[in-house]
Amino acid sequence: MECKQAVSFMHDYLDGDLPSEQARELQSHLDACPECRSAFRSLEETEMMLFAANRKTESVALSEDATDRIMSFLPQPKKHSPVWN
Amino acid sequence: MDNLETRLVKLALKGDQRAFAEIVDLYKDRIFHLAYRMLSNRHEAEDVVQETFLRVYRNLDRYDPGQKFSTWIYRIGTNLSIDRLRKRKPTYSLDAEIGDQDGADGYALIPGDNRTPETEYMISETRTTIHEAIDGLPPKYKTVMILRYLQELSLQEISEVLDMPVTTIKTRVHRGREFLRKKLESPQR
Numbered sequence: 001m002e003c004k005q006a007v008s009f010m011h012d013y014l015d016g017d018l019p020s021e022q023a024r025e026l027q028s029h030l031d032a033c034p035e036c037r038s039a040f041r042s043l044e045e046t047e048m049m050l051f052a053a054n055r056k057t058e059s060v061a062l063s064e065d066a067t068d069r070i071m072s073f074l075p076q077p078k079k080h081s082p083v084w085n
Numbered sequence: 086m087d088n089l090e091t092r093l094v095k096l097a098l099k100g101d102q103r104a105f106a107e108i109v110d111l112y113k114d115r116i117f118h119l120a121y122r123m124l125s126n127r128h129e130a131e132d133v134v135q136e137t138f139l140r141v142y143r144n145l146d147r148y149d150p151g152q153k154f155s156t157w158i159y160r161i162g163t164n165l166s167i168d169r170l171r172k173r174k175p176t177y178s179l180d181a182e183i184g185d186q187d188g189a190d191g192y193a194l195i196p197g198d199n200r201t202p203e204t205e206y207m208i209s210e211t212r213t214t215i216h217e218a219i220d221g222l223p224p225k226y227k228t229v230m231i232l233r234y235l236q237e238l239s240l241q242e243i244s245e246v247l248d249m250p251v252t253t254i255k256t257r258v259h260r261g262r263e264f265l266r267k268k269l270e271s272p273q274r
Contacts (some may be wrong), residue, residue, distance in 0.1 A: 034258050045269075046265050046266040049215055049269060050230075053235070062114060062134065068104055070134065070138050075263055
């Protein structure tokens with residue numbers, strides 16, 4: 001397998017989309033190619049960091065009264081006629 | 086689940102304001118975080134939240150209950166955020182720019198609460214680095230990466246929100262990931 005193909009497989013793998021046969025091909029390429037092995041490790045790390053970045057609650061948030069404020073900006077209620085029921 | 090949203094939409098269509106307030110409650114934070122990550126500006130993000138719900142309210146009768154409500158509202162929030170990003174910057178060829186962005190586009194990170202325990206310092210610093218790296222992406226990659234990693238939507242869901250083929254979304258995730266990998270590996274640029 002060429003390295004270019006291996007990189008494409010790595011991404012599919014991280015997307016959870018790599019069929020097991022290709023995963024085995026990727027594995028044997030990684031066993032043989034130190035550069036791809038290191039690229040794969042750093043891609044996996046990036047992926048973990050990206051998901052981990054979201055694990056902590058965001059430091060910014062809407063204020064408590066946001067819902068009331070949003071509601072107060074809406075136009076006055078008018079009767080809609082539902083198109084589906 | 087979606088059934089809840091569908092019921093709330095029906096009630097809101099009949100003029101039940103409380104039902105609409107429930108919808109606002111369910112989605113306001115998600116839309117805010119989406120917009121905040123896209124725009125890096127609290128004030129603008131709040132405006133996007135407001136506009137999103139105004140649009141949802143005005144177009145409620147056009148909501149198709151066959152579609153997931155979350156997809157519909159994410160689409161509105163994402164488009165409003167993208168519109169603002171576009172207005173803010175001159176347009177440029179996104180593909181040509183990849184690898185050339187350094188995130189220094191004048192945004193200020195809002196400081197979190199200042200009593201972060203030492204043990205969390207590293208985590209929070211990493212998080213800041215990641216958010217900065219995402220901020221530095223050209224908009225079309227940034228949108229996809231935010232939806233994927235910060236909103237945790239699936240590739241399929243992103244494709245529905247952005248109304249683009251899954252293959253396009255995949256390509257963008259792949260390129261975005263490569264970009265971030267390089268960025269996160271070498272913080273000194």
